[in-house]
Amino acid sequence: MLKMICLTVAIATTLGSAAHAADLEFEGRTARAESVAGGGFVLHTPDRQLRIAAQPMRSDTASPMFDALFALAQQEMDQDRVDAIRDPSFDEGRPVPCECFKTGANWPYVWTRDVSFAADLALARLDPQRTRQSLQFKLSEARDGMTPGLFVAQDTGSGGSWPISSDRIVWFLAARHLLDDSAFADQVWQALQGTLAQDRAMVFDAATGLYRGETSFLDWREQTYPDWTREDVRFIGDSFALSTNVLHYQALRLGEQLAGQRGDATRAAQYKAWADALGPRIDARFWREDAGQYMSYIGEAAHPVPYAKYDLLATSLGVLAGVLPTDRARRALAAYPASAAGSPVVWPQEGNQPVYHNRAIWPFVSAYSLRAARLLDDAPRITSEVQSLMRGAALAGSNMENYELLTQKIHVDEGALSGPVVNSERQLWSVAGYLDMVLLGVFGVEADGQVQPKLPVALVQPLFGTRDRITLQMDGKRYVLLKPEKMQGELLVAGKTRRDGATTTVQLVPEKGQRPFAERKDADPAPAHPAAAAYAPATPAAPSAKREGNAWTIPVPAQHVLWRDGAAVDAHDGVARFADDGLRHCLSLTRRADALESLHSPTTCIGPQQRLPGAQGWSWTQPAAGRVRLRLQFNNPNGPINTGVTAAVKQLAVRCAGQPTQSHTVVMPHSVAVQESTAAEFDLPAGACTFQLQDGFNMSALQHFAHYTGGKGGRAGVLNTADVKALLLAPIAALAGDRP
Numbered sequence: 001m002l003k004m005i006c007l008t009v010a011i012a013t014t015l016g017s018a019a020h021a022a023d024l025e026f027e028g029r030t031a032r033a034e035s036v037a038g039g040g041f042v043l044h045t046p047d048r049q050l051r052i053a054a055q056p057m058r059s060d061t062a063s064p065m066f067d068a069l070f071a072l073a074q075q076e077m078d079q080d081r082v083d084a085i086r087d088p089s090f091d092e093g094r095p096v097p098c099e100c101f102k103t104g105a106n107w108p109y110v111w112t113r114d115v116s117f118a119a120d121l122a123l124a125r126l127d128p129q130r131t132r133q134s135l136q137f138k139l140s141e142a143r144d145g146m147t148p149g150l151f152v153a154q155d156t157g158s159g160g161s162w163p164i165s166s167d168r169i170v171w172f173l174a175a176r177h178l179l180d181d182s183a184f185a186d187q188v189w190q191a192l193q194g195t196l197a198q199d200r201a202m203v204f205d206a207a208t209g210l211y212r213g214e215t216s217f218l219d220w221r222e223q224t225y226p227d228w229t230r231e232d233v234r235f236i237g238d239s240f241a242l243s244t245n246v247l248h249y250q251a252l253r254l255g256e257q258l259a260g261q262r263g264d265a266t267r268a269a270q271y272k273a274w275a276d277a278l279g280p281r282i283d284a285r286f287w288r289e290d291a292g293q294y295m296s297y298i299g300e301a302a303h304p305v306p307y308a309k310y311d312l313l314a315t316s317l318g319v320l321a322g323v324l325p326t327d328r329a330r331r332a333l334a335a336y337p338a339s340a341a342g343s344p345v346v347w348p349q350e351g352n353q354p355v356y357h358n359r360a361i362w363p364f365v366s367a368y369s370l371r372a373a374r375l376l377d378d379a380p381r382i383t384s385e386v387q388s389l390m391r392g393a394a395l396a397g398s399n400m401e402n403y404e405l406l407t408q409k410i411h412v413d414e415g416a417l418s419g420p421v422v423n424s425e426r427q428l429w430s431v432a433g434y435l436d437m438v439l440l441g442v443f444g445v446e447a448d449g450q451v452q453p454k455l456p457v458a459l460v461q462p463l464f465g466t467r468d469r470i471t472l473q474m475d476g477k478r479y480v481l482l483k484p485e486k487m488q489g490e491l492l493v494a495g496k497t498r499r500d501g502a503t504t505t506v507q508l509v510p511e512k513g514q515r516p517f518a519e520r521k522d523a524d525p526a527p528a529h530p531a532a533a534a535y536a537p538a539t540p541a542a543p544s545a546k547r548e549g550n551a552w553t554i555p556v557p558a559q560h561v562l563w564r565d566g567a568a569v570d571a572h573d574g575v576a577r578f579a580d581d582g583l584r585h586c587l588s589l590t591r592r593a594d595a596l597e598s599l600h601s602p603t604t605c606i607g608p609q610q611r612l613p614g615a616q617g618w619s620w621t622q623p624a625a626g627r628v629r630l631r632l633q634f635n636n637p638n639g640p641i642n643t644g645v646t647a648a649v650k651q652l653a654v655r656c657a658g659q660p661t662q663s664h665t666v667v668m669p670h671s672v673a674v675q676e677s678t679a680a681e682f683d684l685p686a687g688a689c690t691f692q693l694q695d696g697f698n699m700s701a702l703q704h705f706a707h708y709t710g711g712k713g714g715r716a717g718v719l720n721t722a723d724v725k726a727l728l729l730a731p732i733a734a735l736a737g738d739r740p
Contacts, residue, residue, distance in 0.1 A: 024065050024394045026341070027407060031394035033068035041068035045397040057474040059438060062465030066438075069393050073434040076399055076426035077123075081130060085109050085137075089156065089643075089710025096707070100134040101127075104401060106424035111155050112138045112168050113217055118432035119174035121367055125447045126435065128177075132184050135174055139191055140704035143718065147697070149194030150187065153704040156711075157219055159233035159669025160639050160647030161699045163203045166213025167244045169195065172251040177447065179258075189258050196255055196271070198697065199248065202649065202665040207301050207681065207735060208240060209281040215297055216243035217313055217365075221642070223357040224296065224309060224346050226539050226599040231641055231672050235603075238300035238678045242286045243314035246321050249278050279323045287328060292335045294318060294328075296346065299600065302629060302679055302732075303586035304566040308536065308597035311346045312336060313365045319372035330376050333369070337532040338381075341408035342388030343369055344532050348596055349405075351535040355412065355419025359533060361403045363389055367433030370441045377511065379456040379490035382441065386459065389437050398425035399434050405533055443472045443479055444494065444506075451479055451506050455492045460484070480505040530595075537591040542602040545587065552578045552606050554587060561590045563600070565733075583607050584629060584730035609730040618691040618727045622656070622684040627734045630691070632677040634668045636722035638712045641670050645705050646713040648722035649696035652680050656689040665696060668722040676728065683734070691727055696720065 024031045032044040039054030041064070055074035059067045082102045084095035087109035101115060101123060102108045115123075115134045123131045138153050152171040154162035162168060172192060179185040203211045214221075214236050221229045221236065229235055252275035259268035286294045288306055294315050299305040315332050318324045324332070337347050342361040349359045366385045373381035388408070393399050396410050401424045404412045410423050439445050442463070444453030455463075463470055464483045472479040480503060484492050488510045495509030540560060546553045556562045556571035563569065565585055569576055578585070584607040591598040611633070612618040622628075630652060638646040648668040655661050664680035698720045699705055700713030708714030 024391060026391055026395065029395050031065070031397075033065040033394070035064055035067070041071055043068055043072065043394070043397060045395060048397055050397045057472070059443075060471040060473075061463045062467050062470070063462055065394060066390065066463065069390055069434070070438045072393060073399055073431050073438070076431045077126070077435065079426055080104070080428050080431065081127075082108070087710075090707045092709050098133065098137055099130060100137055101130060101428055104424035104427040104430075105398075106422075107427070110134050110137050112153060113155070113170050114429055116170040116174040117217070117364055117368075118429040119177065121364065121429065121432040122435040122439065123428075123432050124174060124177035128181075131174070132178050132181060135171060135178070136184070136187065138168075138171060138704070139187060140702040142697075142701050143703040143706055144701060147701065149197075150190040151194045151198065151702060152191055153702055154699055156643045156645055156699075156708070158214055158221055158236060158643075159641060159671075160636070160644040160713075162647065163199075163213055163649065163665075163667055164233055164237040164647055164669050165219060166199065166203045166211060167216035167241075167247060169199065169244070169247045169251045170216060171195075172254050173247060176254050185258075189262065192251065192255050192258060193267070196251060200274070202696065205240070205301050208285065208304060209277060210240040210285060211245050211248045211278075212238060212240055212300075212678075213244050215241040215311060215314065216247060216317075218243075218296070218311060218346065218357050220357060223350070223353055224311070226602075227350075227352065228539070228602045232675055233641060233669050234667075234675060234678060235300060237647075237667050237669060238302070239297050240285070240300075240304075241297040241314070242282065242294055243296070243311065243317055245278065245282050245286075246314065246317045246323055249275055249282065249323050250317075250321050252278065282318065282323050283325060283328070293332045294324065299566065299588075300679065301681070302565075302605075303563070303588065303603055305563045305588060305600055307599060308348070308590070309346065309599060310336065312343050312369050313345065316365070316368040316372040319375055320368070326376070329372075330378070333372055333376055333378055333381060336369075337530055337534070338384050339406050339532040341391070341403070341406055342366055342384065343381075344405050345402075347532065348530075348534045348536040350599075351538070352417075354414075354417045354421050355404050356402070356421045359405045360420055361388060361392065361405055361408060362401070362430075363392055363399060363403075363427075364429035364433040367436050367441075370437060374441065374454045377454065377491055379454075379458070382454065382491075383456040383458045386437060386441060386456075389434055393434060396425075399427060399430040400425060401427040401430060439472070439474070443470075443481060445472065445474070445479055449477070449504075451497065451504050452494055453481060453492065453506060453508065454511075455481070455508060457487055457490055457492060457510075460487065460492070476502060478503040482507045484508040484510065486510055534596060536596055537593040537598040539599045540589040540591050540601040542604045543587045543589050545604055545606045547580070547606075550580050552580060554578075556589070559592050561592060561597075563588045563590065578606075580607065582731065584609060584732050605730075607730065609728055612691075612727040612729060614726060615724040616693050620689050620691065620729060622686050622689055625684065625686050627681060627683050627732050629730045629732045630666075630680045630682065631728045632666055632668060632693075632722075633674060633725040633728055634671070634677055634722045635674045635725070636668045636671045638719060638721070639670045640711075641672065644670055644711045644713065645699040645708060646670070646711070646719045647698055648720055649698045650720075651694040651696050653692045653694055654682050654684070654689055655692070656685050657687050659685055663694070668724075674725060681732070693724070 041052040043050040055071045152168040154168035157165035255271035296309045296311040370385035492508040495507040588600040667678040713719040
């Protein structure tokens, strides 16, 4: 009972009480909305007064603030419609004709993940033509004239972009809504085949059954990855992210669907098999039982350690994809922390990083969390996300890119830790997230016109007041929700539904199976949420290993955990010892404090490793049949660590006497010094073998990047090279079924 009373008070403060329905107050800041003649509104924020014109879609509730902010989101969506886009790194910043959506007031370009998430949330249903054109801008053929197919462009990014960043697959999350246009559907099918084939060949890891690469959207490395990735992103390219794997799962299911529709039974079966295998791997490998959550990412195949980092977008996408078991999905979302201002996009926070992804609320992520909460009937989370989306837009006077976690301000001054470091008004995916909150989150209007509300009881008083109904008008149709006759439980759903011409009227009723308020006890525990702003312990230094005779000795400081080849190991009296078994092993440390765990230290690997000098070809005599791990020692100075399109992508081919050729992808991202590439593992027979580097494919090979003028690999032509110094070869344990 106490839990629900507190929740109701919190939402009433945000939406306004029945007596002051136009007011919103939070931490001493107040916003007020008032309607004006002609259907418009005036929004008074703490810093300015904003006029909002009458809009095509209109909500009519007891809250002028709710209605005004819905109109504001439409107004900002219209402001993001452009006839040309531009970016300083493309065509020297000159306008590029495109009847598209730009990314935001400060981001006048089209970026793959931004427009895709925005389209999936709302744009595809509200402006399908412009959304298609925006998505088409991110499709490209190869510019060598010989590589067949159509591909989705991965934007400039970490270490020189794809495949260090590999979430371009999100494009299909948006495209799936727009297949009623046959020409576009054909393009989607072509791009799906080409992109899935590339990713399967160059991003998929057969040993773990997962796709490698960076977390989707969380692409400022040290904001969410260990600080030591600031100048070495090789680990990111070798690791596995929950969000990126869920997006691949979704794309594979779309491939199965489209192949079936086109009578391509072979491809349909292949995509189905890949998706069927990927789903259980996602659940098994990312679930962390001690936290009751799904990890944002895990370590590389050589050292697949769990990371105590969680992100709300990844969890929400997993819920929505149906790839997570319902019981775990409910537990994960319920356990994910939230502040009074809203849900952080990552948790726990890093104390040495400024506000951006770290210590921040991102409205589009809140919108996905709201969707996931609806699917799981999580009324408190639905309420919290509606509250957060409204509060942010009202106090800022715009649907901002992001907000500080505790104050929900668009900037807090904390010296070197100030932030959000970057912010923008009318950010496209924030606008789309707000629109989705109104259409689906409150009124329950699905893209197909079905009305399936899941409205928390806590929202009834502020939205309905003394009224018996609230109304949404869109696309010449009218949707009416009738106030429930009984207020019991936490969630209201559709009861009797009546359709009369263009009007659909839904009677809200308590969801079946809920207990009435009167039967709830004060002892009913709320989920034990750790503080949303809790800081992880500092990341430790790399472990130091010392060879003593035929064994290795590794000091393990107090409150630290030593990890070996992906698993925690016991240490006695502050020391761990391992016999030298003639194989290569990888070690890292984490620090634990107050039930929180740090990110992993840099990895230290022990055991034998051969260095074969050279740049292209190497010979090796394998002493006995066994498995080896290969990396290239290289330098790639073709761009900065945080951007570009010239990650060097090669195929490492191995030929051994009497055996067919084996080949794996190795990636050499932008570097600041000599570093090691991503790994390739091979099973070799005893005897002579040769290793040869062959050409691969990177983003500079796409015609899309012929317009790139912000670095190498653009207008001057394809660039897929690195300065290779040597091949590193290490014997490792043979695969024994599924790795830990």
